[in-house]
Amino acid sequence: MNDKPIYDPEDMESLLLNKEFGELYEEERVFVLRHLSSAEEYNHMREVLLSVQEAQREEEISGPDDSLRERLLKEFREKRRSPFSLNSLMALLPSADTFRMPAVRYAMAAITLVLGISIFYYLNKPKQEPLPIVKQEAPKVQPAPAPGNDSSVSQLVPQMVVEQKVKSIPPPDSIKKQQPPLLIVNVEPVRKGITMEDEKELEGLLYTAL
Amino acid sequence: MGLFGTDHKACADERLMQMAAKGDAAAFAELYDRYSPRLFGYFKRMLGNDREKARDFVQDLFTRIIDKPHLYDPSRPFKTWVFSVAFNMCKNEYRKEEVRKEARQHLLTGIATDGGETMRKIDGKKFNELLYLELEEMDENHRGTFLLRYRDELSIREISEVFGCSEGTVKSRLFYTLRKLTPKLKMFDPMLNEANNER
Numbered sequence: 001m002n003d004k005p006i007y008d009p010e011d012m013e014s015l016l017l018n019k020e021f022g023e024l025y026e027e028e029r030v031f032v033l034r035h036l037s038s039a040e041e042y043n044h045m046r047e048v049l050l051s052v053q054e055a056q057r058e059e060e061i062s063g064p065d066d067s068l069r070e071r072l073l074k075e076f077r078e079k080r081r082s083p084f085s086l087n088s089l090m091a092l093l094p095s096a097d098t099f100r101m102p103a104v105r106y107a108m109a110a111i112t113l114v115l116g117i118s119i120f121y122y123l124n125k126p127k128q129e130p131l132p133i134v135k136q137e138a139p140k141v142q143p144a145p146a147p148g149n150d151s152s153v154s155q156l157v158p159q160m161v162v163e164q165k166v167k168s169i170p171p172p173d174s175i176k177k178q179q180p181p182l183l184i185v186n187v188e189p190v191r192k193g194i195t196m197e198d199e200k201e202l203e204g205l206l207y208t209a210l
Numbered sequence: 211m212g213l214f215g216t217d218h219k220a221c222a223d224e225r226l227m228q229m230a231a232k233g234d235a236a237a238f239a240e241l242y243d244r245y246s247p248r249l250f251g252y253f254k255r256m257l258g259n260d261r262e263k264a265r266d267f268v269q270d271l272f273t274r275i276i277d278k279p280h281l282y283d284p285s286r287p288f289k290t291w292v293f294s295v296a297f298n299m300c301k302n303e304y305r306k307e308e309v310r311k312e313a314r315q316h317l318l319t320g321i322a323t324d325g326g327e328t329m330r331k332i333d334g335k336k337f338n339e340l341l342y343l344e345l346e347e348m349d350e351n352h353r354g355t356f357l358l359r360y361r362d363e364l365s366i367r368e369i370s371e372v373f374g375c376s377e378g379t380v381k382s383r384l385f386y387t388l389r390k391l392t393p394k395l396k397m398f399d400p401m402l403n404e405a406n407n408e409r
Contacts, residue, residue, distance in 0.1 A: 012385050036389075045392045049360075052391075055338050056361045063247035064265040072272050073239055079276055080233040 016046045017053075223288035231279035241288075242272060248362055249296055255342055255357050256300040256350075267299055290371035293364070297354050297372060304350055337395075344394045348387060355383040 012035065015028060021039040024032060029039075036042050218226060218240040229237035246268055253264035274281070274295070282291055345353045351373065358364045358372060359380075370377045 011381065013381060013388075016388075035385075041392070045388055048392045048395050049388055051337065051395075052341060052360050055341070063250050064268050068265060068269055069239070069242060069246070072242060072269065072276070073235060075273065076230075076238050076276050077235055080230075080235070080238075 012045075013049075016042070016049050020046065224284060227275075227279070227282050227288050228284060230275065231282070238276070241275070245289075245292055246272070249292070252293070252296055252357060252362060253300070255345075255361060256297075256354065257303060258346065259339075259342060263303075267296070267303075271295060271299065286371065287368070289364070290368050293358060293362070293368075294372040294374070297350075300354070301350050341391070341395065344391055345387075348390065352383050352387045355380055356387045359384055 012032070015024065015032065019028075021029070021032070021042045032042050033039075036045070218229075218236050221229070221237070221240070223241065223244065226237040226241050230241060249271060250264050250268050253267040254261060257263045257267065271292070282288070345356060348356075355369055355373065358369050359366070364372070366377050366380050369380045373380070
């Protein structure tokens with residue numbers, strides 16, 4: 001097996017940081033001289049690199065002023081604290097990437113909320129007694145009154161008769177001049193028991209009477 | 211989590227970020243304390259030593275964390291993620307060409323006023339100034355890689371994650387940058403030699 005190190009030009013950094021040119025192995029020198037013009041260039045590069053490292057370490061590390069920290073923390077508290085309830089709900093959600101998308105998380109939170117409210121109302125809904133079954137009889141259709149037969153009319157529509165009696169009271173003198181109608185029938189209330197054909201007959205009766 | 215709450219100082223960055231995303235202000239504060247000095251320095255060096263701009267950028271980055279914590283991919287280390295966000299912010303800034311021109315002018319003025327004695331009285335601070343001046347001449351990928359490696363001391367692997375490239379590319383960029391810097395910084399030989407003698 002070949003134990004000789006194989007270098008790429010990009011591996012130069014570790015050599016530069018650790019060895020002067022004179023300390024390099026033969027194969028390392030060959031490698032270096034393949035990419036650099038001379039031993040002098042190698043040593044210059046090494047000096048520059050070490051100086052860069054040293055100068056960077058000595059450089060004062062100072063952050064931005066403290067007021068920025070305070071401002072950012074205030075901003076954080078204002079922006080991140082407001083949707084407290086939603087955050088609480090979201091914390092329950094799985095941390096898969098999909099659920100990290102805000103739109104999906106808000107949608108999931110909304111669905112959870114709606115489901116929760118629905119379940120709450122369902123559980124707290126008062127039980128209803130089953131309604132008694134009522135037999136509904138078909139309405140009896142009364143025969144239409146024959147024209148001129150007052151008794152059949154009164155049988156069918158008592159309201160009509162009452163109204164007729166009221167109308168039969170002699171009007172005061174002021175109204176006497178007007179010609180009173182011969183027959184006033186309020187058709188509306190009797191529609192329930194009358195078929196369309198009967199209604200037409202009644203209308204015909206009315207026209208005849210008028 | 212302990213009986214009396216979480217020890218934020220002992221938490222990993224990734225855990226702190228998850229807690230901050232859930233509204234934990236202490237976790238956010240800890241992240242800020244850990245990263246704001248490094249990010250401030252990074253922005254300062256990437257933006258022509260402009261402290262005000264660096265401060266604004268730090269604020270902008272942490273505001274993004276507050277507003278859009280979901281942008282953080284928990285499968286990635288927080289450190290590489292936050293530096294990649296920082297690098298992208300700088301890249302957007304570079305599109306405004308004035309930044310680089312102003313930075314170079316500012317640094318050149320500072321060095322020129324010292325006259326001919328400068329090279330003999332060079333100190334670490336001046337060395338850094340010229341180093342950053344020369345870095346300004348390089349594209350943002352080489353400059354960003356170099357700063358992350360030697361200023362922020364990220365590993366090759368971490369830098370490759372920040373830039374989304376291979377480790378070989380990172381090493382290659384470092385080699386190229388260093389080789390390009392060497393003749394420019396050779397003028398500081400007295401300082402370099404002194405530094406070597408001390409070592």
